Amino acid sequence: MFIPSDSLGGLSPERKAAVAMRGLFTFVAARVVLAQLQGPAGPTPTGHTSYNQQQYLDLVESLDTPMKGEGGDEWLSALMRKNHALALRLMEVREAYLEEFEWAKVAEMASRETRESNTRLMRASAMASLNATAAEPQGSGASRSMDDA
């Protein structure tokens, strides 16, 4: 299959996917650390957390800005300037998460669901076409969609 090289801004689909996945890892790391900082009880009504309030507040504030840059790197770099220890913690978590992420599961789900989605779309279209034929008198505009099907 010929994949045009300009289709994704000159990137291969695999490269594009890798960048997207890195962004996901960075985001997951941020949510994992946020949950750790909130502690078992979560933030108190006054917004205080049991553990490290400054890290918690810095992370919440950072999560308000979109994760720009390849794989969230620019976002992480900005966080590093704001709170060095927190950024280090996020980097540790996203690296550790690499071992946990189930690639095989993603591949299986994406492939199976693409096939299922194709089947579903074709079935919906066939039903619509059938209904149109049943509802309209013969020789009307429904004939074209029957030809296509």
Place this chain on the structure above:
Amino acid sequence: MFIPSDSLGGLSPERKAAVAMRGLFTFVAARVVLAQLQGPAGPTPTGHTSYNQQQYLDLVESLDTPMKGEGGDEWLSALMRKNHALALRLMEVREAYLEEFEWAKVAEMASRETRESNTRLMRASAMASLNATAAEPQGSGASRSMDDA
């Protein structure tokens, strides 16, 4: 590692990734078919293509609208109502592309680049901290960033 279940709108990171990958497959299929429709010589200056002008025009028009819906399904469903044969062709291509997509390469790149990015960010931060220490007199505000490093 505890992944908070509400972090991605209730989806697991793997599920979120699978949906994103399905969207990528749909987009790649659209670009593959577009290249096929343009033919070896590409569109002529008048916008005509050698092969199937209607499919070409319908696809170009559809590509102007964002690929909404899970994995581009909604977009494909709209295309199906506009040009049934074209949508079928895209579905065939995205299903065939499943066999070509190199998951192992994506996993390798995403993992390696996450590690490389961590190293790069830490090095940049260490350099900035070192420069700040060298440029400022002792006992100034630079001490905090040294503590963090």
